[in-house]
Amino acid sequence: EPEVTQTPSHQVTQMGQEVILRCVPISNHLYFYWYRQILGQKVEFLVSFYNNEISEKSEIFDDQFSVERPDGSNFTLKIRSTKLEDSAMYFCASRSSRDRRSYEQYFGPGTRLTVT
Amino acid sequence: RKEVEQDPGPFNVPEGATVAFNCTYSNSASQSFFWYRQDCRKEPKLLMSVYSSGNEDGRFTAQLNRASQYISLLIRDSKLSDSATYLCVVLNFNKFYFGSGTKLNVKP
Numbered sequence: 355e356p357e358v359t360q361t362p363s364h365q366v367t368q369m370g371q372e373v374i375l376r377c378v379p380i381s382n383h384l385y386f387y388w389y390r391q392i393l394g395q396k397v398e399f400l401v402s403f404y405n406n407e408i409s410e411k412s413e414i415f416d417d418q419f420s421v422e423r424p425d426g427s428n429f430t431l432k433i434r435s436t437k438l439e440d441s442a443m444y445f446c447a448s449r450s451s452r453d454r455r456s457y458e459q460y461f462g463p464g465t466r467l468t469v470t
Numbered sequence: 471r472k473e474v475e476q477d478p479g480p481f482n483v484p485e486g487a488t489v490a491f492n493c494t495y496s497n498s499a500s501q502s503f504f505w506y507r508q509d510c511r512k513e514p515k516l517l518m519s520v521y522s523s524g525n526e527d528g529r530f531t532a533q534l535n536r537a538s539q540y541i542s543l544l545i546r547d548s549k550l551s552d553s554a555t556y557l558c559v560v561l562n563f564n565k566f567y568f569g570s571g572t573k574l575n576v577k578p
Contacts, residue, residue, distance in 0.1 A: 389568075395570075396570040396571065397514060398568070399567065410564045412565070457501075457502040457519070457561055458516055458519060459516070461514050
């Protein structure tokens with residue numbers, strides 16, 4: 355069964371550094387998402403991406419964040435100048451647009467980001 | 471007001487019990503509804519979509535009440551492996567909003 359993959363599984367970085375989190379969505383999916391989940395809190399939407407551009411973003415997704423689909427398979431989230439409060443689990447998700455269940459998202463296993 | 475609200479629980483039930491969770495949402499224009507389960511420190515996994523007519527998948531039944539803006543999930547004959555946090559998710563204009571989740575503990 356196809357699945358979303360994410361790398362790395364755990365990233366430790368120092369405050370002020372830049373990190374890039376990588377995701378490979380399911381191959382025939384067209385919509386891609388990033389979410390974050392701070393430990394013990396709910397899953398929060400960051401951004402959605404379709405047709406090589408951002409389609410929606412939340413208030414959390416400010417100038418510190420950017421997303422890119424550099425090739426046909428990867429989908430990346432860049433966080434510049436990381437802060438302690440960026441420590442969280444970051445999930446990538448994707449969904450199809452072609453069938454009846456097209457709004458169903460499938461999540462990757464997440465990248466745990468620890469900012470020290 | 472929160473977009474999606476759930477009772478955090480925990481719901482502690484014995485194996486074989488029937489348990490029900492509710493979730494309310496604030497935006498009457500919400501388009502689609504889902505239940506996900508999340509195990510500790512893992513990703514959310516889709517359990518089922520929720521349709522206006524209600525839908526069933528084995529021991530799981532989901533219902534949507536648009537007039538009252540709530541969604542329910544019923545789990546029959548609960549198993550130890552059902553222990554998890556159940557997340558209610560609502561789609562508004564290509565943004566997915568997650569509830570904080572309801573924790574279920576199924577005990578032997």
